[in-house]
Amino acid sequence: MELIVQRRIKQVLKGDQNAFGEIVELYKDKVYQICYRMLWDRYEAEDAAQETFIKAFINIHTYDPGKKFATWLYRIATNLCIDRIRKKKPDYHLDAEVAGTEGLNMYSQVASAEKLPEEAVENLELKETIQAAIFKLPEKYRSVIVLKYIEELQLQEIAEILELPLGTVKTRVHRGREALRKYLRNV
């Protein structure tokens, strides 16, 4: 995949915007996923993911082809999300939207879930509980947990994405896991 990406980047540098479209296609799900897990709001996540790619396009000449493109791209995405989280009001998540629903928040979701088969409800509720637990994490733990367990990246790569020492990443993964354990132990 990296090889195709490197070729496309060369084309983008020559001014070919369609080649950039292929790069977006390759990474859109991963980038959107990072943004959604970090922000827990579909519109906010889509907006942040779009901004990630636009920023990548504008700054493509600063990308070092000797390094992994995904690392560079995910760094843009996580930085954008962290910026947005810091600008948010702390009670924001109470109205956060639930995945796969149109204009519903956690409260209305509970009410409408009554119409679904029991098993589906349990599944949905568990997913929401898990996402809520991830979202409850302070942003510095949330980013490492999302990158490690949802994007399934190595600790070394996470350190490069977040531009942190490896030791710091390890500590944050440990603390993030402990916090999540406390939120989810009784589920």
Added chain:
Amino acid sequence: MASCQKEIVRLMHRYLDGELVSGEKRKLKAHLESCDNCQQHFLELKKTIAFVQSASHLQAPEGFTENVLLSLPKEVKTIGMQRWIRKHPFFVAASLFLTLMTGGFFSLWQQETENFAFTKHENLQVENDTVIIPAGEKVKGDIVVENGNIRIEGEVQGNVTVINGEQYMASAGNVTGDIEEIDEAFGWMWFKLKKTAAGVFD
């Protein structure tokens, strides 16, 4: 909580990151078998990880790529403009001429060596492609330098514009007006020219 917790919990996390050597692994295993507290803790951690990993993989919304492409800056237009200017150098020269004329200092713009051009003033010195305002000298009026540099050691009572060049300001140098550097941004320059012209004719 048992006093064993802290050290053992550290081992658990290092185990989960795949960092334990075999001696440490044996130590952790033996402890978990003998201590209910730690065993419970370890199981909770494993369950937590399984939960987080089960979070379904999401897909970007429909039309995502199209929306990104539509939002990209219209680079193509700028490139088109630059190409067009390269093909019509006379027009660009005429535009510059027009600015200088409308700026009211047409008569001062006389000196030109190939592409290197600048507004002529009495006190200016020229070294290769660098225009120098010597220390202690005072230039009244605006200065435009094209395809060259400017070094300001004295004082300019007016604006300084450098097109495709650089300006160096000595610590004693002083410019009362604005200093602008225009590089390659011909699109922007044309915008500026139009604005200047509009301002004059209004």
